[in-house]
Amino acid sequence: MATGRVTILTKPPETLIIASAPVISNTEVMPGTRLLWLEASGVAPSASPGQFLMVYCGRDTLLRRPLSVHRVDGDRLALLFTVVGKGTRWLSQRKAGDAVDIFGPLGSGFTINPDSKNLLLVAGGIGIAPLRFLADVALKEGKKVTLIAGARSAASLLPVSPPQAFFNEGGLPSNIHVVNATDDGSEGFKGLATDLIPAYADGADQLFACGPAPMYRTMAQMPELKGKPVQISLEIMMGCGMGVCYGCTIKTGSGLKQVCKDGPVFSLEDIVWEELEI
Amino acid sequence: MSPDLTVQLAPKHEHGLLLANPVMTASGTFGYGTEYRQVFDVQKLGAIVCKGTTLEPREGNPQPRLFETASGVINSIGLQNIGVKTLIREKAPIWADWQVPVIVNIAGDTVDEYARLAKELDGVAGISGIEVNISCPNVKAGGSAFGAEPDSAAEVTKAVKAATSLPVLVKLTPNTGDITKVATAVAEAGADAISLINSVKGMAIDIIERRPATGNITGGLSGPAIKPLALALVYEVAGAVELPVIGCGGITNSADALEFIMAGASAVQVGSATFSNPHASLDVLEGIEQFMEKEGIESLKEIIGVGRG
Ligand SMILES: Cc1cc2nc3c(=O)[nH]c(=O)nc-3n(C[C@H](O)[C@H](O)[C@H](O)COP(=O)(O)OP(=O)(O)OC[C@H]3O[C@@H](n4cnc5c(N)ncnc54)[C@H](O)[C@@H]3O)c2cc1C
Ligand SMILES: Cc1cc2nc3c(=O)[nH]c(=O)nc-3n(C[C@H](O)[C@H](O)[C@H](O)COP(=O)(O)O)c2cc1C
Ligand code: FES
Secondary structure (H helix, E strand, O other): OOOOOOOOOOOOOOOOEEEEEEEEEEEEEEOOEEEEEEEOOOOHHHOOOOOEEEEOOOOOOOOOEEEEOOEEEOOEEEEEEEOOOHHHHHHHOOOOOOEEEEEEEEOEOOOOOOOOOEEEEEEEHHHHHHHHHHHHHHHHOOOEEEEEEEEOOHHHOOOOOOOHHHHHOOOOHHHEEEEEEEOOOOOOEEOOHHHHHHHHHOOOOEEEEEOOHHHHHHHHHOHHHOOOOEEEEOOOOOOOOOOOOOOOEEEEOOEEEEOOOOOEEEEHHHEOOOOOOO | OOOEOOEEOOOOOOOOOEEOOOEEEOOOOOOOOOHHHHOOOHHHOOEEEOOOEOOOOEOOOOOOOEEEEOOEEEEOOOOOEOOHHHHHHHHHHHHOOOOOOEEEEEOOOOHHHHHHHHHHHOOOOOOOEEEEEOOOEOOOOOOOEHHHOHHHHHHHHHHHHHHOOOOEEEEOOOOOOOHHHHHHHHHHOOOOEEEEOOOEEEOOEEOOOOEEOOOOOOEEEEOHHHHHHHHHHHHHHHHHOOOOEEEEOOOOOHHHHHHHHHOOOOEEEEOOHHHHOOOHHHHHHHHHHHHHHHHOOOEHHHOOOOOOO
């Protein structure tokens, strides 16, 4: 918002859309995690990686649930969500032909610097949700993407491969490199995604991470990441999703921030971990 | 012919406060009004009430600040706000170009703070009225809300009225013994209108973590869960005072709003419903209009209080 007296449009563009989005498909892609494709012409084209939607999740819920934009394909958009409670359970039961009420795109997402050549993405569990969209956009921009994906076991790893369209448009398969880590060693490296960061951080111009808070806390301590530009996506209870209720406020190095509006993407070094109660 | 939806919210005030329609937004659920311009034309509303504002900016309460309950939500925001000076500098100039009146909700820890807030806001272009939130702790009386007792509620009202020429709405808390006594005291102290209710004190416990579910232990419950309670209180207050009453609490659609109007409210405020449906307030307005057309009601005044029995 501008300060002082400025020329104000009496009717600024209404850029946030509430849409009843027809379900194209809703499939369980991993145990307890579903991929929901929606027809969302008003929302999909304007969404950018790291942004989220507030999704209406049935009569038993009062507040909408924040879910990251997982993929965009023209007018279509996908959400990837784990069933953890009543809202996500309701959402898991939507079938092709039903409609899901979405509001967005919201928040301030990831920023890829034009100068960056090599990007390192680190996903912890369902944290893959926004990073897939980021990887798709980065690849399109000709960046080299290394994705470290961590999960409990092989069954909970989302296969990440660019669609045929990407190759048709001249995308380089060598630009995407996926490294898996599992807690039980059933696939790839046995251990945490963060264990692998030191080995890959060196060549990365920028890092992007999404996962549980302990993952970020570990990253905040890593000497290998000192001085590196690292962007993370935070999760917190949200009311409005657009900066009016102050339900999602956190303290950062640059003052109070609203996760829904100023984030959910923040710079890792900006988060005051001792102050963060989430 | 489209029905007459206008409402005079401050008939005793020398300039009055005329709204184009009875649908307002509730404080704390609509920010500064500016945000929702990204969603719909906020100028269509009757009035916008902005976030509770204090003399100095406030950081608010520790997380978690929100917890969903059965048909409701508990909030413990703790009045995080930008402070009155920033509001006057950054928000009021935007409002000055709007047709829709903006009412500033104020909160203080002492009577003097309320008076100073009212004085700061007096004569600022873009501000059409003040809503006094008396649900804040009364520091002098050891932390109970000003609105909990008729005497302290009246004292705040008097101080605010004396400090401003703007129309003054006083917003009541349901957490009091006899709300009609508080309403009467506030009316006698010079309030131009009364709005009610603020959120209801509530609590939830996280049984796994074995601690309160919100950071400030208790919080304020809002949403459909409080609607019957709010409606009964609006009914009682509208019967006890001559002033316009603004009904608030759990309104999610036009039928809810019409219940409040028929209980005696001259206007309504839409609060938490905006979170689940960002244009809930506009939907309420359109629904009221349609109802009136369908029922052949020419003026809103015809139905205010008609459901009191
Ligand atoms: C910006 C943002 C993006 C998100 N993106 C995704 C995503 O892409 N995929 C995904 O699976 N999840 C995502 N989440 C988390 C998702 O919002 C919650 O899992 C969801 O709200 C739970 O709703 P529910 O009704 O199923 O669970 P509830 O019944 O409400 O609660 C079940 C559990 O989930 C937790 N929970 C509830 N709401 C939230 C919340 N807003 N944030 C964090 N935890 C919560 C509660 O603490 C509780 O323990 C995101 C959260 C945020 C803030
Ligand atoms: C997140 C949130 C913040 C609020 N902040 C304020 C406030 O600053 N001042 C105030 O007078 N009321 C505040 N309220 C109370 C509402 O204005 C309203 O009175 C209450 O929520 C009941 O209405 P509802 O059920 O329609 O939400 C707040 C409510 C919520 C949910
Ligand atoms: S969720 Fe309402 S301000 Fe962020």
